[in-house]
Amino acid sequence: MDPKAFHKISYGVFIVSAEGSDHKAGCVINTLTQVTSSPMKLSIALNKNNDTLEVIKEAGTFSAVVLKEDVDLGLIKIFGFFSSRDKNKFESISYKFDDNNNPYPAGGIVAQFSCRLCDSLDVGSHVICIGEVTDANLVSEDPPLTYADYHSKKGGATPKNSPSYQEGTTGYQCTVCGYIEETDDLPDDFICPVCGKDASYFRKL
Numbered sequence: 250m251d252p253k254a255f256h257k258i259s260y261g262v263f264i265v266s267a268e269g270s271d272h273k274a275g276c277v278i279n280t281l282t283q284v285t286s287s288p289m290k291l292s293i294a295l296n297k298n299n300d301t302l303e304v305i306k307e308a309g310t311f312s313a314v315v316l317k318e319d320v321d322l323g324l325i326k327i328f329g330f331f332s333s334r335d336k337n338k339f340e341s342i343s344y345k346f347d348d349n350n351n352p353y354p355a356g357g358i359v360a361q362f363s364c365r366l367c368d369s370l371d372v373g374s375h376v377i378c379i380g381e382v383t384d385a386n387l388v389s390e391d392p393p394l395t396y397a398d399y400h401s402k403k404g405g406a407t408p409k410n411s412p413s414y415q416e417g418t419t420g421y422q423c424t425v426c427g428y429i430e431e432t433d434d435l436p437d438d439f440i441c442p443v444c445g446k447d448a449s450y451f452r453k454l
């Protein structure tokens with residue numbers, strides 16, 4: 250099996266979020282897909298270790314936003330590399346509430362969906378959640394960020410909880426925060442997008 254074949258599947262980059270009884274949760278995903286149009290339903294795949302899955306199950310609803318091409322990488326860093334169990338990801342960003350009272354990032358997005366969790370399927374490491382769309386808003390006509398551009402233009406990495414993460418990933422890993430830069434050569438002036446350490450803190454995988 251050639252793992253590079255999986256790199257030819259195109260995805261967008263999204264943030265899904267919800268508010269539980271005691272905290273807000275949200276995480277970056279690349280696995281949002283529209284599955285039906287009547288009624289309008291979306292599917293998302295969430296790792297069982299992710300706090301966002303627990304909070305969405307508790308809330309019974311969730312918000313999903315489509316990130317824009319020139320989104321600040323800092324937003325992906327906060328929502329994609331930390332857990333809502335340890336950090337209030339919303340405290341440092343501007344956010345709004347959808348019609349289900351779920352918070353969602355206000356900046357760096359091109360569209361927002363409010364969803365009611367109507368089904369879920371355990372597929373092993375992840376749970377596929379089906380959301381019926383109760384509201385949809387076009388926020389900007391700017392182009393959305395693709396997963397391919399996130400990697401090629403923004404130098405992004407994929408953490409282990411993403412279904413697209415592949416065991417045996419090669420590259421350089423930050424010895425401080427664990428961030429993996431998937432590249433053959435790490436430039437000397439490279440700065441970790443997660444914890445800000447320089448290239449000397451990275452080790453080759």
Ligand SMILES: Cc1cc2nc3c(=O)[nH]c(=O)nc-3n(C[C@H](O)[C@H](O)[C@H](O)COP(=O)(O)O)c2cc1C
Binds near residue numbers: 295296297301333334
């Ligand atoms: C580009 C990118 C794509 C990701 N895709 C997914 C995904 O589809 N499903 C998932 O469960 N996690 C995905 N992740 C990982 C989660 O965002 C990450 O594990 C996050 O820290 C979970 O936070 P939480 O514990 O607050 O839910 C992705 C991360 C990045 C940066």
